[in-house]
Amino acid sequence: MKTPRTRRLRREFAGAPAPSQTAARRRRQAGFTLIEVVIASALGLMVMGALTSVVLTTVLSDNIASARVEASAQVRNLQSTAYDDFVHARAPVPSGCGTSGNPCTTQDLVLQGSRMPNDIGGVAAPDTVRYTWDPSLQVVTRYAGISSRVAASNVTAYSWYIDGSGAYPSLVISMTVTIPSYNATYSQSQTLRFYPRITATPSP
Incomplete structure (x- = not known):
């Protein structure tokens, strides 16, 4: 007759694990249940x-900040460039536009005045500078003689009046x-006022 002690001794002699060891090993080797997988996936999706x-949000905020800095730089560039030209110019006399009710847009802004050379005893020479806005290229270009350079870019709206x-008249x-x-797209609108320093009308 086989007793429990006899069966245990036979298993130990044959090298077979005890039932308690087999159950523990199965529990260790068992995978996740479906509920555990669903919960883990949901938590992972929430974190991601x-x-x-x-x-x-960080990238968008950084792009808007960079766009704000770039827009301000374009406005300052036109302001600093035109300020020096207005110091040596008379107020322009536009034709067909140039009032607050009918401002000029694509018409050239022509500044006429005079500049002193850097030579000792030099004589002031006539000087003409004009600013032109190109709506298709969205740039304001400064022309002085045969040279030209962009005074401001990404300009989507532009107008001027006297x-x-x-x-004294101002522009x-x-x-x-x-x-x-x-x-995202950032837009900055600015109104600049310039005071031509030459007020006398040139003699004919």
Whole structure:
């Protein structure tokens, strides 16, 4: 008659594991249940979604900040360039436009004046500078003689007029700079006022 002790001794002699060891080994080798897999996947998707949102928000904020800096730089570039030209020029006399109710847009802004050479005893020479806005290229170009250079780029709106309400006429330029960036577009509108320093009308 086989007793439990006899069966245990036979298993130990044959090298077979005990039932408790076999059950423990099976529990260790068992995989995840379906519910555990679903919960882990849901948590992983939530974490990945949160990280993606943070990354996209950071990139978008950085692009908008860069676009704001670029737009301000274009406005300052035109302002600093035109300021020096207005110092040596008279107020322009536009034809067919140039009032607050009918500002000029694509018409050339022509500044006529005089400049002193750097030579000792030099004589002031006539000087003409003009600014032109190209709506298709979205650039404002400065022309002086045979040379030219871009005074501002990404200019999507541009107009100017003469304000004669003060003691001396001033020129008002309104412009909008639009900088496209990833998934966003930043626009900055600015109104600049310049005061020509030469007030006398040239003799015929």
